[in-house]
Amino acid sequence: MNRTVNTRRFSRRLGRALETHIVLPLFALLPLVAIWIATFHFIAVEREGAIAAARDEARKQVDTYEAQVVRSLTAIDQTLKVLKYAVEQHGPDVALDKLRGQGLLPPALVFVAAIADRDGHIVASNPGSAPHDVGAERYFTVHRDGATGAPFVSETIADRIKPEHHLHFTRRIDDAAGGFAGVAIVEVDPAYFTSAYERSRAGERGLIGLIGNDGVARALRVGDKVSWGQRVALERMHDDAIDPYPTAPDGVRRFASVRRLHGFPLAAVTGLAESEEMAQYRDRRANYLVAAVAASALLLAVVGMISAWAWQLSKARRRERRAQETYAAASEASLDAFFVLRSVLDEDGKVVDFLVEETNSRAEQVTGIPKEQLRGRLMNELLPFYRVNGMFEELVAVVTDGKAVESEWQAATSPAVGRWLQRQIVPVEGGAVATVRDITERKLAEERIRHLAHHDELTGLPNRSLIRDRLDQAVLNAQRNGKHLALAFVDLDGFKLVNDGLGHSAGDELLKVVGRRMGACLRRNDTLGRLGGDEFVILLPDVSGEALALTPVLEKIRQAVTEPVLIGDQAVQVSCSMGVVMYPRDGEDPKTLMMNADAAMYRAKDLGSNNFQFYTREMNASVEEKLMLLEGMRKAFDATQSGAPAAGQAGHFFLMYQPKVDLRTGRIFGVEALIRWRHPEHGMVPPPRFIGLAEESGLIVAIGEWVLRTACRQARLWVDAGLDPLTVSVNVSARQFEEKHLVERIAVALRDTGLAPGALELEVTESLLMRDLHQAIGRMRELKDMGVSLSIDDFGTGYSSLSALKSFPISTLKIDKSFVRDLATSADDQAIALAVISLGHRLHLRVIAEGVETEEQREFLAANECDEMQGYLFSPPVPADAITAMLRAQLQPAEPA
Numbered sequence: 001m002n003r004t005v006n007t008r009r010f011s012r013r014l015g016r017a018l019e020t021h022i023v024l025p026l027f028a029l030l031p032l033v034a035i036w037i038a039t040f041h042f043i044a045v046e047r048e049g050a051i052a053a054a055r056d057e058a059r060k061q062v063d064t065y066e067a068q069v070v071r072s073l074t075a076i077d078q079t080l081k082v083l084k085y086a087v088e089q090h091g092p093d094v095a096l097d098k099l100r101g102q103g104l105l106p107p108a109l110v111f112v113a114a115i116a117d118r119d120g121h122i123v124a125s126n127p128g129s130a131p132h133d134v135g136a137e138r139y140f141t142v143h144r145d146g147a148t149g150a151p152f153v154s155e156t157i158a159d160r161i162k163p164e165h166h167l168h169f170t171r172r173i174d175d176a177a178g179g180f181a182g183v184a185i186v187e188v189d190p191a192y193f194t195s196a197y198e199r200s201r202a203g204e205r206g207l208i209g210l211i212g213n214d215g216v217a218r219a220l221r222v223g224d225k226v227s228w229g230q231r232v233a234l235e236r237m238h239d240d241a242i243d244p245y246p247t248a249p250d251g252v253r254r255f256a257s258v259r260r261l262h263g264f265p266l267a268a269v270t271g272l273a274e275s276e277e278m279a280q281y282r283d284r285r286a287n288y289l290v291a292a293v294a295a296s297a298l299l300l301a302v303v304g305m306i307s308a309w310a311w312q313l314s315k316a317r318r319r320e321r322r323a324q325e326t327y328a329a330a331s332e333a334s335l336d337a338f339f340v341l342r343s344v345l346d347e348d349g350k351v352v353d354f355l356v357e358e359t360n361s362r363a364e365q366v367t368g369i370p371k372e373q374l375r376g377r378l379m380n381e382l383l384p385f386y387r388v389n390g391m392f393e394e395l396v397a398v399v400t401d402g403k404a405v406e407s408e409w410q411a412a413t414s415p416a417v418g419r420w421l422q423r424q425i426v427p428v429e430g431g432a433v434a435t436v437r438d439i440t441e442r443k444l445a446e447e448r449i450r451h452l453a454h455h456d457e458l459t460g461l462p463n464r465s466l467i468r469d470r471l472d473q474a475v476l477n478a479q480r481n482g483k484h485l486a487l488a489f490v491d492l493d494g495f496k497l498v499n500d501g502l503g504h505s506a507g508d509e510l511l512k513v514v515g516r517r518m519g520a521c522l523r524r525n526d527t528l529g530r531l532g533g534d535e536f537v538i539l540l541p542d543v544s545g546e547a548l549a550l551t552p553v554l555e556k557i558r559q560a561v562t563e564p565v566l567i568g569d570q571a572v573q574v575s576c577s578m579g580v581v582m583y584p585r586d587g588e589d590p591k592t593l594m595m596n597a598d599a600a601m602y603r604a605k606d607l608g609s610n611n612f613q614f615y616t617r618e619m620n621a622s623v624e625e626k627l628m629l630l631e632g633m634r635k636a637f638d639a640t641q642s643g644a645p646a647a648g649q650a651g652h653f654f655l656m657y658q659p660k661v662d663l664r665t666g667r668i669f670g671v672e673a674l675i676r677w678r679h680p681e682h683g684m685v686p687p688p689r690f691i692g693l694a695e696e697s698g699l700i701v702a703i704g705e706w707v708l709r710t711a712c713r714q715a716r717l718w719v720d721a722g723l724d725p726l727t728v729s730v731n732v733s734a735r736q737f738e739e740k741h742l743v744e745r746i747a748v749a750l751r752d753t754g755l756a757p758g759a760l761e762l763e764v765t766e767s768l769l770m771r772d773l774h775q776a777i778g779r780m781r782e783l784k785d786m787g788v789s790l791s792i793d794d795f796g797t798g799y800s801s802l803s804a805l806k807s808f809p810i811s812t813l814k815i816d817k818s819f820v821r822d823l824a825t826s827a828d829d830q831a832i833a834l835a836v837i838s839l840g841h842r843l844h845l846r847v848i849a850e851g852v853e854t855e856e857q858r859e860f861l862a863a864n865e866c867d868e869m870q871g872y873l874f875s876p877p878v879p880a881d882a883i884t885a886m887l888r889a890q891l892q893p894a895e896p897a
């Protein structure tokens with residue numbers, strides 16, 4: 001794996017290294033180097049040639065100059081020898097005349113010929129000059145003091161007689177005895193020796209000159225300028241010029257040569273200025289360099305341009321490749337199948353088919369054809385059915401109109417048969433790109449969500465919204481077709497007992513079984529739905545207008561429901577109350593039909609349950625009555641809250657208190673607060689008529705809080721009045737108990753009224769606690785922690801589990817009055833009462849019996865160690881003042897019997 005990756009990486013790098021924009025500049029280095037090697041080679045050759053030419057020219061120059069100088073010096077020496085001979089033959093005084101006569105004197109314009117006697121006096125000269133003495137001059141003394149026979153050449157000097165600088169060439173004249181007789185002199189202008197300077201050959205800075213063997217220049221000419229007297233290092237000079245070096249008189253580098261002149265203490269010197277000799281070479285070198293630079297620049301420019309272009313191209317290719325790779329990777333990883341399709345046109349330019357240019361692996365799964373086989377094939381061959389399922393037309397529309405389209409369909413062919421697919425077709429240049437996505441899961445999820453939104457989760461039956469939909473639809477159909485339909489509201493009787501007693505899961509199981517049974521009684525196009533709780537609805541969309549014709553099916557349903565249901569190992573039995581309406585007889589719209597069915601169902605309940613009732617007009621009265629009652633309650637509550645009503649004032653709520661008595665002492669130890677409502681028109685409304693409605697509407701929370709605060713306030717008044725300590729009991733309904741701020745509300749009521757928590761008792765029913773046992777216990781504990789006591793009201797009527805009872809933080813059990821009523825006569829009731837007393841005591845609870853109306857009942861209870869009692873025997877519920885009076889009476893010492 002790693003090796004493959006490395007190999008791929010290496011070949012990618014190699015490929016990149018071999019790309020034109022890298023290779024081309026590298027190759028361009030070769031001609032570049034060649035250009036410069038050739039250039040420097042030619043320059044070197046040129047230089048060698050130029051140096052050789054300069055050396056050659058310098059040699060020629062020195063040869064020519066040497067020859068000229070030798071000729072001049074020979075002529076001068078000849079003159080000196082002639083002068084010497086003439087003096088030795090004819091004496092100094094006539095020697096010159098003799099020579100002049102013979103025409104042997106050199107031209108006076110160029111040379112001055114003179115004779116000095118042995119004392120140094122110039123005795124004759126040509127041309128003539130004033131007599132003067134040269135005895136002290138070196139060109140004289142050198143001969144006088146030495147017997148040299150060689151000619152002497154003086155330095156270039158100026159003297160009194162001849163102010164222009166000149167050279168003295170001298171030879172010794174001997175007398176007959178060989179003694180010193182004087183000196184023959186030839187004076188020469190130094191320019192004479194440099195007149196051979198040819199500008200055409202020597203240039204402007206060429207050099208010619210005559211240098212004494214003493215190294216002092218006798219005559220030097222550079223260009224037009226003649227000079228003398230400089231010191232010239234002859235020892236550095238070669239006969240023939242080799243390399244240029246700085247030379248006198250100006251330090252200019254020259255190809256310089258020297259020739260020692262035989263017979264004279266002189267050397268002929270020439271030089272050609274390097275700058276001039278090499279000028280041509282330099283020009284050529286410059287030309288070569290310019291040409292090389294131009295060629296290089298051109299080469300670099302061309303290579304640079306090509307490389308830049310190639311680089312851009314390679315960048316673009318790389319980008320394209322990367323995009324392609326990314327696209328390929330993304331499309332391979334995509335969950336969508338995609339097809340890049342090219343339009344295939346006929347001669348008239350009409351789209352007749354599509355060619356698959358590109359696709360991905362996912363397409364294999366959708367089409368069942370390997371992607372290699374898909375590429376380059378016509379859609380007509382691959383998926384012939386695309387002509388019949390509308391896809392072809394869709395593709396044509398997309399490429400023609402240039403607008404993307406999206407559609408969903410359920411595949412009818414393999415391999416995706418039955419699956420939901422979604423296609424999206426987007427126009428591109430020359431064709432279209434189609435993506436196909438499998439949306440089966442989404443469709444199923446949507447279906448599930450739709451089902452959940454319209455069905456009851458527990459039973460799977462249509463829920464309220466679907467029932468409403470179907471009812472709407474059924475009413476419309478019936479309206480349109482002049483038909484009838486029936487709607488039945490079904491409420492289970494006794495379901496609450498099962499649910500509260502055996503727990504919610506038992507209740508759920510019961511609902512499912514009953515639902516199934518009712519469903520089994522219906523036809524296919526009937527609808528059974530669940531409204532919630534134990535309420536079901538049956539919609540019979542196509543029935544005759546005769547209500548009685550429905551009786552068989554309704555009876556069948558009723559019987560099916562009443563069949564025992566086995567839950568775990570326990571058989572439970574419920575029945576149902578049904579309210580039935582018919583369209584259009586009982587209502588022309590769904591809302592009215594539902595309302596009336598509900599009213600009929602309540603009538604069935606009122607009539608003792610386990611029956612069905614057809615709706616009649618009179619039933620609505622009870623619904624209206626309910627609404628009126630609710631309205632009246634709201635008004636009464638508002639009125640009660642807005643001011644302290646006098647006890648029993650019409651249109652108000654007020655409290656009555658029923659004493660609770662200790663069975664052993666006969667003393668009042670507490671009171672139960674009981675709400676009363678005097679209706680302005682209907683007089684006293686008994687609590688069982690409005691407490692349930694208040695519970696249903698939620699008004700009980702506010703009313704209950706008012707009861708609590710009023711009872712606490714009253715209890716505090718009794719405390720303040722110095723009466724016997726008293727516990728006030730307040731009934732708490734289910735909705736109130738479950739309200740999340742209950743504990744807080746009680747705490748605030750106690751704080752506001754100043755009543756000690758221990759003086760308050762809350763009465764809750766068994767069934768209330770069993771609705772949510774866990775939460776109920778938690779809440780009871782909070783209350784107990786606060787110091788408030790709790791008692792279980794109506795004990796024995798519910799399905800308290802004994803193990804749950806054990807964990808209730810309660811202080812009292814209240815035996816329901818239904819067991820007290822026949823206590824004197826019913827053995828069963830006696831047994832129940834005894835069992836409750838015994839159970840309570842075992843759990844260390846106090847037991848109170850309510851509804852004690854007779855002395856027999858009291859005696860039985862007292863005899864069986866019931867702790868407390870409450871009932872008309874002692875006192876019915878009475879206003880607070882009456883309780884005050886009773887408590888005051890209780891304070892009085894008992895009168896002797």
Ligand SMILES: Nc1nc2c(ncn2[C@@H]2O[C@H](COP(=O)(O)O[C@H]3[C@@H](O)[C@H](n4cnc5c(=O)[nH]c(N)nc54)O[C@@H]3COP(=O)(O)O)[C@@H](O)[C@H]2O)c(=O)[nH]1
Binds near residue numbers: 688794877
């Ligand atoms: N949530 C609330 N419920 C309340 C409140 N006030 C009352 N109620 C509940 O209403 C039900 C009926 O109450 P009521 O009509 O007040 O009847 C009570 C007594 O008058 C009655 N009673 C008392 N002694 C006797 C008797 O000897 N014989 C007889 N036939 N009836 C008698 O019993 C009712 C008290 O019952 P209980 O509460 O179970 O102790 C009733 O369920 C009340 O709880 C309220 O403010 N809030």
